[in-house]
Every structure is written in structure tokens, then in C-alpha cells.
Amino acid sequence: MNNELLKKLQLSQKKAKNTLKNKLNANSSFGTLTDDEIAKVLAIRAKELRISQNKKQIDLSEEAMLSSPTTYSNFEQKGAISMINFIKIMRTFGRLEELEKLLLPTPKEEIERLEKGRRERVK
Template identity: 40%
Template structure:
């Protein structure tokens, strides 16, 4: 068991996101160059991301938008539903 217990480390999550992006890109028939052009993210950044998992948040969101997956980020980091309900009734 590592520093994060049973959870993946941030680096592991980064690499998993990169792998999933590669899979989606290939499913949609895009080369790295085409994904770069469609997303507006530099080709070198797309290559680096797919190899290392390292990318800026803005570039990641642009890539996800080009792959039709941007909406998946809308539910990320939302407060817990119970906490939101408490805040509604606790002025």
C-alpha cells in the first residue's frame, strides 16, 4: 500500500487519462495531428500528454471538447449532495 492507500496516485491518474484519450482519439479515427488541429492544442503538447500524462488543464479541456467529452468535467469537484442541501437550508 502506497502513500495514497488503495487509491491511484496523481501520476497514475494522469497516465490513465492519457491512455483513455489515446483510445478515444483512435476510436474516432483521429491522428495526433488531427486532434491537435481540431482542439487548437499544439501538436507537441498532444504528443507529450499522450506519452507522459502532463498537460495544462485548459489544453486537456480543449482536447476533451474536440473528442466530445467536455460535459464529463461539469460534475467534477461538485460539493457532496448532502452538504449542498444543508447549505440551502442553513443561511
């Protein structure tokens, strides 16, 4: 009985993963996604970009100087990769400028900072 229950659970998990995989695509908006789903969308986008550049996984892996071709392959399949290896991949794609823009102050934050500085000088 326990073996049957375990098989049902495994089958249910497999179906849930396939459902998730089918609903995600390169245009999925991050606002409603979990962290794992966002990672998978980034992996989908990386795969599409690699293919559009006519590169094989192994070639991109070598060009990015990853320790192993499976590092990139696992990223495309699972969305899991270290930050350093993600940066290497972005550099290889010629997309570092996109990373450079991450976490910069927003225009609203910049305005608030300037206004705060101005108020402090007036005192």
C-alpha cells in the same frame, strides 16, 4: 564504480516505470493511485477515445487548436498537459459535460447547506 552504480540506478528506474505502465489501464480506479498515475490513466483513456474516433494525433491536435502536435503526443505518452490544453482536448472529444460536473457540490453538501439555511431562518 560510480558509473556502474548510476547505470544500475537508471536501469532500476526504467524497470519501475515499465512496471507502472503495465499495471495502469483505462479502467484503473483513482482511489489508490498517485497524482502521476491518475494523469497517466487519463492519457490512456484519451488515447483510446482518439483511436475509437479514428483520429490521428496530429489531426486531433489541430482540431483542438493546440500550439503544437507534440503537446498532444506528450500528453498521451506522459500524462502531462496544462489545464487549458486539457479543456481544449475535452471540447474536441465532445466531452465538456464531464468537466462541467467536476467539483460541483455533492448531494450531501447540498442537503447540509439547505438544512443550515433553514436552521438560520428559524432562529
